[in-house]
Amino acid sequence: MKTVSLSAPTRSSTVKFRMPTRDNLVPIRVDVEVDGQRYRDAFTWNPRDPDSEIISFAKRTAKDLKLPASFVPQMLQSIQGQLAEFRSYEGQEMQIKEKIMPLKIDLRVNNTLVRDQFLWDIGNLDSDPEEFARTLCDDLNITDPEVGPAIAVSIREQLYEIASQSVSAMREAKVSKKRRAPEFASNSKAMNNAVDMFKYFGSKGSVIRKRKEWYLYAPVVDVVPNEEVVVVDTTEGA
């Protein structure tokens, strides 16, 4: 896990919108259904790749998975839409406070279930969800190689959510300057989750987590037998 930075809590800087990670990669989720066939996927995309890459990627994926060509335009639309949305945020500013947010992982990939919760410093622009995912899979001996990317995408999605909310909060703040906006930013819903570090690192707290909270933060990996996988698929897929 990334180390928690302990500088003064009042410091905050406005930065151009970007993913608060070392690599500015966008999480993309695709869910396309054509003629009863469904394609669901999640991956990480580099927004600096040219648009021609999207087309070739869509075609290649459809070909590899033996999907009919009718999938391609919908996939394209979905990916391009998400990228456009990301780019629409790009020119704007967001406020990076050093907030430590809890992130959650709760996903099932093929036969493996992963549930986890951890604290993430969203002010750390050098953080790396990919490395986290790799380490998690290695440490928990997860054999299915598809779990790693799913975890990375999940983390990125959460971080993206936080960043985009921060941008919209800044916008609101600018619009409503009369009302002394900066306090509002800290009162927004998303920021309620932020852990108040004073509680931990003030005079009365300690860095070590309390034992009763251990279960909350321990990662859980279940390997589910195939019959249950089928059951889950049918309940989810509808």
Add this chain to the structure above:
Amino acid sequence: MATPPAATATNSAPTPPKPPYKAPPFSQPPSTAGAGKTETPAASTSTAAAAVVAAVAATGAAAEEPSYIITVPSYSAWFSYDSVSDTERRLMPEFFQGEAAAASGSRGPEAYKYYRDTLVKRFRVRPERRLTLTEARRGLIGDIGSVRRVFDFLEEWGLINYGVSLPGVKQGRDKREEPVAPQSSLPAGVSAPKKLCIGCRTVCGQAYFTCEKADITICCRCYVRANYRPGLTPADFKKVETSEDAKSDWTDKETLHLLEAVMQYGEDWKKISEHVGSRSEKDCIARLLRLPFGEQFMGPKEDKMQFETDDDITDESRAEISKRVRLTPLADASNPIMAQVAFLSAIVGSDVATAAAQAAISAQSQVDETNDSPADSSIGSPKEEESCYTNGFSANDLLKEASANARVQLEKERKDIEQSLSDIVDVQMKEIQAKICRFEQKELLMEKERQQLHYLQKLLFADQLAVVQHQCRPHAVTAENEADENPKPVLTS
């Protein structure tokens, strides 16, 4: 395809959400996750399960002997799991150069190594099966673009999917990157260095922009989109055109068409490009300029053309091109000898041809030939056609001389051989004579000995006779002689 349901960050309660299905809610501590590993290779037809099986098999296969052979093409012999070779550094610069790669992580050398090793291992578990990008990238943690580039690179160099039948041409494949890898590693260095755009990491096509300040190359698209570092302004970038010839070589036919068109239409580039066919006016002009005699046609117009020629069209290829071109004006000469000579000269090269011409000139001055008028006219002329002409003629004389010389020498050799043969014979005869002499001497000696023996024999015989005579005389006479003679009785009656 199964997708993980992502938990949203708007969850206020910091407790994990209830699972929507009736799975046993016990939590498996990590130590028993290993036991779970062995249960997963249960029968399942999805490719993901196959990947799990593959992973298990990989760990198992490491312990046992490999039961199949993985072939790697010879041009990829540099590959090894332990290190990153220079070929890779050169051909995948985005991972090894630039400020993005300096920080490790999704961009750096470790990432490249991780992608590469995982992909190769994954393929090698089932080498008869084609590893698709989708399957591979699902198991790789990283952004799609980088994974795809490494995958394409490995597939091109035969480290992945080598020998596996291709199910048809990939439509969406980035064909621009394809010819880069094997070509740029050839020592001939014929291809121009493909410029890689820093912004989008694709090969720059016709023109690109360079910035001296930061030594950055970006393609047109990135320039337009201002996809470069914030500290730079559009004014800092200069446009650089890449030469067209590097990408599409002119064939002989096209060059021929071009020359015909030039002769026919003069400088009407529209018509010329029509005549040539698939070449634009700019291409035709550029091509003509590159021909060695093209400059004669172009003359002062050259200044107006601002093509930056890449130095990487080496002299070798240029000479080749010019050789081919030189053939065409002479090829349609009616004189077949000229055509032959032109052909010879083209093959041999200008330096050799001039050297041969000079040698021929000197040879001809020694040998008296009747047909020396065209040869004389070419003395001192550096023009290639005429020097080839003399080259052709003097070749005949040289040949004749050479054959005469050869014959003379043959005769000499033969005589020498005969001489030496006769010498050998003489020597042998002498030997034999000497032997005969010796034998004769020996015979003489033998004769002498024989005569001596004869003489001795006779003496003996005479002695014997005397003895017998003495015995046969009356005893009175013998009694007296016996006392003188041998007392032994010698004879028998």
